Amino acid sequence: MExxxxxxxxxxxxxTAALGGCEKPVQTLVRFLPEQDLVPGVAEWKPSLCTLxxxxxxxxxxxxxxxxxxxxxxxxxxxxMNLAKKLEGNPAHPIxxxxxxxxxxxxxxxxxxxxxxxxPLRRSGPRGAGAFEAVTWDEAMNQVxxxxxxxxxxxxxxxxxxxxxxxxxxxxxxxxxxxxAFGAPPALTFxxxxxxxxxxxxxxSFGVAKLPSFDLAYxxxxxxFGADFLGTWNSPVAQAIGYGEMRQGQxxxxxxxxxxxxxxxxxxxxxxxxxxxxxxxEGAFALSLAHVILRDKLRPxxxxxxxxxxxxxxxxxxxxxxxxxxxLIGVPxxxxxxxxxxxxxxxxxxxxIGGAPLAHSNGLFNAVAANALNSLLxxxxxxxxxxxxxxxxxxxxxxxxxxxxxGAQLPAELSAAKLLMLxxxxxxxxxxxxxxxxxxxDKIPFIVSFASFVDETTSLADLILPDHSPLxxxxxxxxxxxxxxxxxxxxxxxxxxxxxxxxxxxxLLAIAHQVGGTxxxxxxxxxxxQMLQSAIAPLQKISPDSALDPDKFWAKVQQQGGWWADGVxxxxxxxxxxxxxxxxxxxxxxxxxxxxxxxxxxxISQSFLDGALAHLPWMQELPDxxxxxxxxxxxxxxxxxxxxxxxxxxxxxxxxxxxxxLRAPVLISPGIAPDLIAMPLGQGHKSLGRYARDRGANPMSxxxxxxxxxxxxxxWAATRVAVSKVGKAQLAxxxxxxxxxxxxxxxx
Amino acid sequence: MAxxxxxxVDLDRCTGCEACVIACRAENNIPTVGxxxxxxxxxxxxxxxxxxxxxxxxxxxxxxxxxxxxxxxNAPCEPVCPTYASYHNAEGLNAQVYNRCIxxxxxxxxxxxxxxxxxxxxxxxxxxxxxxLNPDVSVRQVGVMEKCTFCVQRIKAAEIHAHEEKRELKDExxxxxxxxxxxxxxxxxGDLNDPESEVSRLQRSRRGSxxxxxxxxxxxxxxxxxxxxxxKDA
Numbered sequence: 001m002e003x004x005x006x007x008x009x010x011x012x013x014x015x016t017a018a019l020g021g022c023e024k025p026v027q028t029l030v031r032f033l034p035e036q037d038l039v040p041g042v043a044e045w046k047p048s049l050c051t052l053x054x055x056x057x058x059x060x061x062x063x064x065x066x067x068x069x070x071x072x073x074x075x076x077x078x079x080x081m082n083l084a085k086k087l088e089g090n091p092a093h094p095i096x097x098x099x100x101x102x103x104x105x106x107x108x109x110x111x112x113x114x115x116x117x118x119x120p121l122r123r124s125g126p127r128g129a130g131a132f133e134a135v136t137w138d139e140a141m142n143q144v145x146x147x148x149x150x151x152x153x154x155x156x157x158x159x160x161x162x163x164x165x166x167x168x169x170x171x172x173x174x175x176x177x178x179x180x181a182f183g184a185p186p187a188l189t190f191x192x193x194x195x196x197x198x199x200x201x202x203x204x205s206f207g208v209a210k211l212p213s214f215d216l217a218y219x220x221x222x223x224x225f226g227a228d229f230l231g232t233w234n235s236p237v238a239q240a241i242g243y244g245e246m247r248q249g250q251x252x253x254x255x256x257x258x259x260x261x262x263x264x265x266x267x268x269x270x271x272x273x274x275x276x277x278x279x280x281x282e283g284a285f286a287l288s289l290a291h292v293i294l295r296d297k298l299r300p301x302x303x304x305x306x307x308x309x310x311x312x313x314x315x316x317x318x319x320x321x322x323x324x325x326x327x328l329i330g331v332p333x334x335x336x337x338x339x340x341x342x343x344x345x346x347x348x349x350x351x352x353i354g355g356a357p358l359a360h361s362n363g364l365f366n367a368v369a370a371n372a373l374n375s376l377l378x379x380x381x382x383x384x385x386x387x388x389x390x391x392x393x394x395x396x397x398x399x400x401x402x403x404x405x406x407g408a409q410l411p412a413e414l415s416a417a418k419l420l421m422l423x424x425x426x427x428x429x430x431x432x433x434x435x436x437x438x439x440x441x442d443k444i445p446f447i448v449s450f451a452s453f454v455d456e457t458t459s460l461a462d463l464i465l466p467d468h469s470p471l472x473x474x475x476x477x478x479x480x481x482x483x484x485x486x487x488x489x490x491x492x493x494x495x496x497x498x499x500x501x502x503x504x505x506x507x508l509l510a511i512a513h514q515v516g517g518t519x520x521x522x523x524x525x526x527x528x529x530q531m532l533q534s535a536i537a538p539l540q541k542i543s544p545d546s547a548l549d550p551d552k553f554w555a556k557v558q559q560q561g562g563w564w565a566d567g568v569x570x571x572x573x574x575x576x577x578x579x580x581x582x583x584x585x586x587x588x589x590x591x592x593x594x595x596x597x598x599x600x601x602x603x604i605s606q607s608f609l610d611g612a613l614a615h616l617p618w619m620q621e622l623p624d625x626x627x628x629x630x631x632x633x634x635x636x637x638x639x640x641x642x643x644x645x646x647x648x649x650x651x652x653x654x655x656x657x658x659x660x661x662l663r664a665p666v667l668i669s670p671g672i673a674p675d676l677i678a679m680p681l682g683q684g685h686k687s688l689g690r691y692a693r694d695r696g697a698n699p700m701s702x703x704x705x706x707x708x709x710x711x712x713x714x715x716w717a718a719t720r721v722a723v724s725k726v727g728k729a730q731l732a733x734x735x736x737x738x739x740x741x742x743x744x745x746x747x748x
Numbered sequence: 749m750a751x752x753x754x755x756x757v758d759l760d761r762c763t764g765c766e767a768c769v770i771a772c773r774a775e776n777n778i779p780t781v782g783x784x785x786x787x788x789x790x791x792x793x794x795x796x797x798x799x800x801x802x803x804x805x806x807x808x809x810x811x812x813x814x815x816x817x818x819x820x821x822n823a824p825c826e827p828v829c830p831t832y833a834s835y836h837n838a839e840g841l842n843a844q845v846y847n848r849c850i851x852x853x854x855x856x857x858x859x860x861x862x863x864x865x866x867x868x869x870x871x872x873x874x875x876x877x878x879x880x881l882n883p884d885v886s887v888r889q890v891g892v893m894e895k896c897t898f899c900v901q902r903i904k905a906a907e908i909h910a911h912e913e914k915r916e917l918k919d920e921x922x923x924x925x926x927x928x929x930x931x932x933x934x935x936x937x938g939d940l941n942d943p944e945s946e947v948s949r950l951q952r953s954r955r956g957s958x959x960x961x962x963x964x965x966x967x968x969x970x971x972x973x974x975x976x977x978x979x980k981d982a
Contacts, residue, residue, distance in 0.1 A: 039908075041883050041884050064883060066879060066883070068876065068879055069875070069876070083879050083880070084880065085880060085881075085882055085883075086774050086775060086882065086925070087774070088928055088929065089929065096931070098928070099767075099929055099930065099931040100767060100771070100929045100931075101765060101767045101931065102765060102766045102767045102769065102770040102771075103770075104767070105767055105770035105771045105774055105929060106770050106774075108774060108880055109877065109880070111880075112876045112877050112878075112879045112880050113877070114874040114875060114876065114877060230763045230765065231765065236765075237931050240763055240765060240931035240932050241931050241932060241933075243761075243763060243932055244761040244763075244931065244932025244933045244934065245932075247758075247760045247761050247932070247975065248758060248760050248761050248975070254760075254975050254977060254978075255977075256977040264808060264810070266763075266764065266765075267763075269764065269799070269810035269812070270763050270764070270810075270812075272976075272977045274806070274808060274809070275806075276805065276806035498876065498879075606765075606766075617780045617877075618770055618773055618774070618780065619770075620780070620783075621780040621781070621782075621786060621791055622766055622769055622770060623766075623769075623791075623793070623796070623797075625764045625765070625766055625797055625799060625812070626799060626810070628799070630783070630786045630791065631782070631783035631786055632783070638805055639804075639805075640805075670801050670803070670804055670805050670808045671801070671805065671808045671810070672805070673805065673806075674805070690874075695783075730787060731787075732783050732786040732787040732791075733787075734786075734791060734793070734796065735798070
């Protein structure tokens with residue numbers, strides 16, 4: 001404070017005191033420290049990468065020093081360290097351009113979660129009982145290496161299996177190199193959010209086995225078949241940015257969004273027109289639109305790989321005339337005709353398909369039909385259309401399409417394992433009961449997990465080697481979609497590890513070195529940072545920084561959170577010339593329609609995705625935007641269907657399929673077809689810490705193990721269920737009923 | 749010239765994603781209360797996304813609307829406070845002084861937007877969640893009302909930095925947490941005293957209106973209504 005300000009303050013206070021008795025008291029409260037002399041906390045911002053979903057958004061992390069209670073060498077103490085305070089989108093990152101979704105914002109809680117595994121653990125009771133004891137890193141590493149040596153000496157190196165979620169960037173390359181050198185089969189990937197059907201369809205239609213990107217900002221007409229592209233599907237932040245621009249980004253024009261689905265998704269709630277169609281008929285719908293466009297010659301005739309796949313295309317898709325398929329689709333012929341005309345007369349128009357339409361036995365047909373419609377509309381590769389993001393082949397990166405074991409092969413693969421390494425996959429929770437994952441895991445002699453939390457699958461592990469949290473790790477990613485720019489995201493750790501954990505890639509490298517032989521030879525890098533640096537180094541040649549000192553280039557990459565360049569062309573995969581059988585327009589369902597009256601649609605939760613984020617209290621207390629429910633699961637039902645069964649809001653219902661049954665509160669919702677039951681995924685954990693455990697029900701426990709034809713992935717929307725009322729239930733809701741305004745009275 | 753901070757909410761851009769809700773929680777040290785308290789209506793959300801269903805299946809329409817403190821010029825919460833805990837600051841913000849608040853909750857009764865929240869208990873962060881707390885924002889204790897501040901800690905920090913560097917504060921460098929994270933750019937923050945600012949421009953939009961304008965509270969937040977798709981438009 002300056003002397004003058006001090007005097008001012010003194011004078012004012014003095015005056016107040018003097019006037020006190022006789023005049024009206026001065027009501028201005030005096031601040032003793034002038035505002036401009038306050039010193040705000042000093043924060044540093046460091047780039048990082050969001051790892052919560054496959055989109056791969058860039059982060060900047062607010063870092064401030066603080067005191068943390070930690071255990072070091074078994075002794076408690078207080079250490080001053082950098083702490084992460086807030087996550088924001090990295091403004092320079094081409095995918096999310098400074099923006100972030102709710103889940104990304106909550107990613108901060110992963111690092112400071114009280115239920116994180118703090119040190120290596122060894123199973124100390126029967127498998128699955130959840131009893132673990134602490135061991136040192138040396139003991140744990142020695143045990144893994146001994147087990148690996150044992151496999152080698154017994155000539156059973158092919159008994160090693162690595163099961164993971166989608167491994168990003170160089171992590172995937174490291175695991176692949178390790179397994180190949182050890183003599184084990186490639187890693188198994190289990191990722192319920194993945195869209196293998198769409199990749200396969202895009203390989204067939206466009207010769208690119210990748211998820212698509214969309215230039216929504218310039219689209220004037222968007223028709224989306226089931227894709228929750230604003231909420232959870234593909235690259236939601238990039239798509240939401242494009243959506244905002246489509247609505248109000250250009251003066252005088254505003255894009256139209258039509259959503260076709262059976263249960264109003266969060267994206268459907270934003271649509272200008274919402275069309276309820278029959279489940280699994282999205283392909284027929286797309287071809288019916290194409291029929292009208294072809295018949296009335298609304299667009300020039302298109303002949304491409306995409307249209308050649310469709311039987312009957314050259315003759316104008318006569319089987320798909322609106323009057324013929326209206327009943328099948330459940331949409332009046334006149335409405336199909338109108339949408340087709342609007343679609344054709346508002347270029348650029350784009351078709352999006354994702355989610356439930358691809359999770360039927362005929363999912364591939366639906367996807368290929370939507371691709372053909374895009375091709376007819378001329379929206380492949382153009383402004384306002386669909387395109388494929390360039391992915392630079394950096395280091396030993398695995399292609400996303402390469403090794404996904406998405407289908408029922410998983411249990412068979414697991415039962416061949418002698419030693420399983422587990423990293424970021426939780427199939428015990430997220431796979432259908434018919435796959436018998438627990439039984440398959442039970443037979444594996446030794447399971448090592450790299451998890452940070454004891455989830456359902458890790459609770460079966462014999463040894464846990466806890467990974468750092470993402471903010472404590474070296475991260476890299478080559479995003480598959482979301483931007484026309486070629487991107488390699490690279491981020492150094494932003495905070496010091498809080499607990500006695502080690503980064504999975506570093507542990508795997510250390511294991512490789514200790515195993516010795518070929519494995520040590522092919523992985524000479526001392527640590528993961530070195531691997532990353534040498535993988536990134538070749539990019540310098542094609543960047544404007546080619547004259548820079550290599551170390552300076554590496555520093556620059558770290559500083560901006562990665563490397564990106566415009567004008568890099570997408571590399572098409574080898575064109576696929578196979579002709580899959582694509583004549584099934586109506587999907588198969590498990591369960592007799594007489595006994596199981598409803599279709600069942602589990603959907604990816606806006607808060608928890610497939611359930612991997614259910615342990616974050618911020619996400620648990622976030623009101624679901626359509627229902628305002630918190631801290632629970634619910635069963636969505638149409639008001640008329642509920643009334644017919646004498647079910648009302650507040651009731652507890654039992655949902656049964658041939659696979660199992662569950663109980664949950666009912667939510668009467670106007671946005672769902674009368675013959676459909678929907679449930680959000682994510683709750684119903686038996687493990688995963690104090691906030692997730694024993695809360696709600698897991699809809700996967702009802703899902704039948706039906707496969708998507710020609711792809712083999714899980715058709716998770718192909719189960720039928722029955723519903724009955726069993727009692728009363730309570731569900732925490734932020735607002736009152738669905739039609740009222742939240743008021744204090746109703747909240748009580 | 750003094751600043752007059754305001755917001756615009758473009759409902760045609762808003763998707764209802766609730767990124768703002770978590771961003772606000774992270775920035776402002778808002779505790780979670782757990783399932784039981786949440787069921788009793790005691791969850792604290794300085795910003796919420798309201799949604800309204802219209803129509804019956806299959807012709808259903810949904811509208812989203814983010815609602816937070818409207819920072820009224822004529823704020824009903826201020827005159828009712830016996831301790832001057834809720835007061836009007838020099839920049840027109842409805843500020844809340846936590847250590848004056850004695851928890852009468854008159855302000856919550858008076859607020860027509862139900863955006864004020866009461867701490868029924870002392871907040872709890874299971875350790876080590878407390879390491880994430882933002883040191884720029886005080887943690888509120890039991891018996892205290894709280895609400896959206898337009899991230900006043902960010903405003904003050906920006907003003908102090910501008911003062912240090914002897915330059916004028918421009919609103920484009922300053923964003924509350926909700927605005928910063930909003931992907932479709934539905935939330936826009938800025939200085940209403942600057943006629944050239946984006947927020948001033950949006951406040952003049954033909955689509956603009958105030959929440960419950962008829963009450964005469966003079967909110968500093970403008971809502972831009974959802975546009976219609978017009979077939980001939982494009």
